[in-house]
Amino acid sequence: MRSTPSPEAAPAMTPAASLVFTTLLSNGPITRAETARRTRLSPAAITKAVRPLMELGYLVEGVDEGARPAVGRPASLVWVDAGRALFIGIKVTGDEIIAVLADLCCRVRIPRHVRLKGRDPEKVLPAITALVQELLTEADGFGVPVRGLGIAISGDVDRADGVVRYSPFLEWRDVPLAEIVGTATGLPVTVDNDVRALTVAEHWFGAGVGLSNFALVTVGAGIGCGLVVHGRVVSGAHGVAGEIGHLSLDPLGPLCHCGNRGCVEAIAADPAILRGMREATGKNVTAAAEALDLAHSGDPGVRQVYARAGEAIGKAIGSLVNLLGPERVIISGEGLAAYDLFAEGIRDAFAASAFGTASQCDVMTRPLPFEQWARGAAATAIQSFIGSDTYEE
Amino acid sequence: MRSTPSPEAAPAMTPAASLVFTTLLSNGPITRAETARRTRLSPAAITKAVRPLMELGYLVEGVDEGARPAVGRPASLVWVDAGRALFIGIKVTGDEIIAVLADLCCRVRIPRHVRLKGRDPEKVLPAITALVQELLTEADGFGVPVRGLGIAISGDVDRADGVVRYSPFLEWRDVPLAEIVGTATGLPVTVDNDVRALTVAEHWFGAGVGLSNFALVTVGAGIGCGLVVHGRVVSGAHGVAGEIGHLSLDPLGPLCHCGNRGCVEAIAADPAILRGMREATGKNVTAAAEALDLAHSGDPGVRQVYARAGEAIGKAIGSLVNLLGPERVIISGEGLAAYDLFAEGIRDAFAASAFGTASQCDVMTRPLPFEQWARGAAATAIQSFIGSDTYEE
Numbered sequence: 001m002r003s004t005p006s007p008e009a010a011p012a013m014t015p016a017a018s019l020v021f022t023t024l025l026s027n028g029p030i031t032r033a034e035t036a037r038r039t040r041l042s043p044a045a046i047t048k049a050v051r052p053l054m055e056l057g058y059l060v061e062g063v064d065e066g067a068r069p070a071v072g073r074p075a076s077l078v079w080v081d082a083g084r085a086l087f088i089g090i091k092v093t094g095d096e097i098i099a100v101l102a103d104l105c106c107r108v109r110i111p112r113h114v115r116l117k118g119r120d121p122e123k124v125l126p127a128i129t130a131l132v133q134e135l136l137t138e139a140d141g142f143g144v145p146v147r148g149l150g151i152a153i154s155g156d157v158d159r160a161d162g163v164v165r166y167s168p169f170l171e172w173r174d175v176p177l178a179e180i181v182g183t184a185t186g187l188p189v190t191v192d193n194d195v196r197a198l199t200v201a202e203h204w205f206g207a208g209v210g211l212s213n214f215a216l217v218t219v220g221a222g223i224g225c226g227l228v229v230h231g232r233v234v235s236g237a238h239g240v241a242g243e244i245g246h247l248s249l250d251p252l253g254p255l256c257h258c259g260n261r262g263c264v265e266a267i268a269a270d271p272a273i274l275r276g277m278r279e280a281t282g283k284n285v286t287a288a289a290e291a292l293d294l295a296h297s298g299d300p301g302v303r304q305v306y307a308r309a310g311e312a313i314g315k316a317i318g319s320l321v322n323l324l325g326p327e328r329v330i331i332s333g334e335g336l337a338a339y340d341l342f343a344e345g346i347r348d349a350f351a352a353s354a355f356g357t358a359s360q361c362d363v364m365t366r367p368l369p370f371e372q373w374a375r376g377a378a379a380t381a382i383q384s385f386i387g388s389d390t391y392e393e
Numbered sequence: 394m395r396s397t398p399s400p401e402a403a404p405a406m407t408p409a410a411s412l413v414f415t416t417l418l419s420n421g422p423i424t425r426a427e428t429a430r431r432t433r434l435s436p437a438a439i440t441k442a443v444r445p446l447m448e449l450g451y452l453v454e455g456v457d458e459g460a461r462p463a464v465g466r467p468a469s470l471v472w473v474d475a476g477r478a479l480f481i482g483i484k485v486t487g488d489e490i491i492a493v494l495a496d497l498c499c500r501v502r503i504p505r506h507v508r509l510k511g512r513d514p515e516k517v518l519p520a521i522t523a524l525v526q527e528l529l530t531e532a533d534g535f536g537v538p539v540r541g542l543g544i545a546i547s548g549d550v551d552r553a554d555g556v557v558r559y560s561p562f563l564e565w566r567d568v569p570l571a572e573i574v575g576t577a578t579g580l581p582v583t584v585d586n587d588v589r590a591l592t593v594a595e596h597w598f599g600a601g602v603g604l605s606n607f608a609l610v611t612v613g614a615g616i617g618c619g620l621v622v623h624g625r626v627v628s629g630a631h632g633v634a635g636e637i638g639h640l641s642l643d644p645l646g647p648l649c650h651c652g653n654r655g656c657v658e659a660i661a662a663d664p665a666i667l668r669g670m671r672e673a674t675g676k677n678v679t680a681a682a683e684a685l686d687l688a689h690s691g692d693p694g695v696r697q698v699y700a701r702a703g704e705a706i707g708k709a710i711g712s713l714v715n716l717l718g719p720e721r722v723i724i725s726g727e728g729l730a731a732y733d734l735f736a737e738g739i740r741d742a743f744a745a746s747a748f749g750t751a752s753q754c755d756v757m758t759r760p761l762p763f764e765q766w767a768r769g770a771a772a773t774a775i776q777s778f779i780g781s782d783t784y785e786e
Binding site: 015040042045156165166225229230232234236237238239241242246247249250252259260315320322323324352353355356357358360 | 622640708713715
């Protein structure tokens with residue numbers, strides 16, 4: 001994370017304090033004893049972690065009046081004070097910027113969408129800055145500071161340096177996003193891969209709560225994947241991880257933008273589906289929604305394009321499950337709109353490729369609109385704020 | 394782990410104590426301060442973890458006489474007392490049983506090899522038991538007890554239940570190995586997948602020391618993979634993980650024993666190479682060593698079989714690296730004997746498939762004879778003994 005000075009210093013966070021904080025974010029209000037059980041920390045370590053955060057007002061302790069027992073003292077519970085700080089999360093798609101103002105519990109207080117006039121940094125960066133300024137003005141009304149900004153970008157993103165190394169979709173190379181936007185807005189900026197950011201939000205608040213091992217596979221303009229292993233998001237030693245879209249399934253398959261043939265992305269992402277569509281119908285289909293309408297009208301050639309895509313996705317999920325054995329695979333992304341057309345291919349190919357008991361993995365779908373991706377970006381800013389991004393084994 | 398009562402109870406291990414113990418196994422002798430730094434535990438937590446283990450004699454503290462400073466007190470160091478306990482590790486191949494008697498630091502004290510007369514459990518289990526009895530007799534001479542037995546088997550192994558669910562290579566299904574051998578020998582038995590067991594040993598003592606994220610890819614009778622992510626071996630929610638051999642690379646490729654086509658294992662494991670060899674030469678080649686001799690004699694058709702295998706392995710490693718971004722990939726296994734024939738294919742296919750900075754991953758080879766696999770089995774028994782197998786986030 002690159003950062004500019006903020007008006008109020010972030011709390012000094014030990015690894016134990018980070019762990020307690022994220023546990024309370026996902027599970028609070030809970031008792032100190034339950035916090036100790038879930039974090040495997042001693043009661044003394046919990047006390048040590050909790051005290052400074054309470055003094056700063058980030059954590060609150062109180063009695064759950066709704067659950068007062070008939071006999072004895074009511075249990076004292078601890079939770080994160082959602083209203084104590086604000087964060088901004090931003091997701092950039094090809095067409096628009098989606099931004100959210102979120103509280104410390106990453107609940108969306110104000111969402112914003114802005115159309116983009118182009119994808120190059122000269123167009124996108126000023127639009128991001130203007131949107132952040134607008135949300136900062138809105139934030140004044142809450143009477144608490146905005147403590148961080150998270151930006152989620154597709155592609156190879158170096159979070160530690162705050163640089164977008166390569167985003168094929170936006171056609172960006174080596175954009176020092178955190179430095180530029182940090183200077184322009186005065187906020188600490190966290191830049192991360194968009195699917196990884198969404199995975200953080202799913203882990204804290206979504207279908208990944210309580211799971212130590214799960215995968216989030218996103219289908220749409222690209223095919224992405226976020227992984228949680230042993231309770232933490234996998235970022236890759238060199239910044240690359242989750243590139244399920246470049247599993248190579250067929251040496252004679254379509255050429256991928258990465259230079260190889262038969263990648264999952266070259267068969268199942270939107271551009272591949274549109275191309276298949278044009279070949280099957282001779283019509284100049286250029287938008288995913290249009291393709292979907294055509295497929296739903298029943299054209300068998302068109303349905304076959306989706307079936308092939310579903311098969312590629314199912315094979316990729318099978319490979320992932322054989323390698324990592326996650327408890328759950330969550331399929332999401334804007335491509336979910338076509339899920340009825342993908343479903344059979346995914347199911348059959350997954351069943352055929354999953355090895356032994358790996359087939360018991362729970363594969364589910366979950367719609368996560370772009371606002372949730374922006375929320376994921378806010379979650380990465382909260383991670384940086386509470387120091388959980390620097391907690392390495 | 395299924396276990397029968399042992400004469401002396403294992404030490405009660407907290408997660409912190411397990412962590413301290415494994416840190417000292419890999420890095421000791423080191424100071425308490427260094428132990429605290431590496432485990433991210435507080436000095437108070439180190440003291441609490443270390444004290445009972447010292448009282449039981451598993452850890453020792455003393456002065457490093459060789460590094461006495463010119464001024465001031467010499468640093469006090471902590472280490473594991475290797476001689477305090479013994480363990481037996483066993484690896485079963487198709488032809489033989491390899492067993493080692495190892496000390497608490499997993500150093501091999503006595504190795505043993507026994508030829509097998511058949512692969513079915515009725516042949517293998519009595520041979521294991523006889524070999525264990527032999528090593529138990531040898532162990533008497535050391536004056537310390539054998540505290541556990543680890544058995545490493547290829548295939549789908551349920552460590553928690555001690556059952557070999559399915560070993561295609563041995564053609565075993567649902568063999569309750571821990572229970573049978575535990576009853577016959579009186580030892581606590583840990584059964585694990587052989588590549589995972591080898592990965593534990595590599596993490597503690599081999600090319601994985603100090604790495605939080607690495608992969609071990611084994612090439613030979615099968616193509617296997619052990620993964621360490623966030624500092625711990627991945628076992629899979631349903632017992633299956635690391636099945637890199639069943640990445641499907643080509644829908645028109647050779648049929649695999651798993652029922653799919655074009656799996657890495659169907660292209661690059663020994664049986665596939667022997668089959669390719671027979672097709673290329675018309676000779677009835679049946680042993681890996683014979684195939685290797687033919688290839689080294691220069692037959693271009695034969696060399697091509699190895700080149701294709703190398704390409705499949707390189708693609709698989711590329712996929713793995715794109716998904717997980719490990720710091721290092723260690724290639725090992727008995728197939729390493731043919732590495733000069735694989736090398737170019739692996740290198741080129743890896744370079745072509747690795748995505749962006751993922752190509753910076755350090756891909757290395759390392760010969761690990763079967764005795765090292767047996768040592769890995771002993772390491773899993775030590776894991777069970779010190780409770781690090783049950784330490785879950």
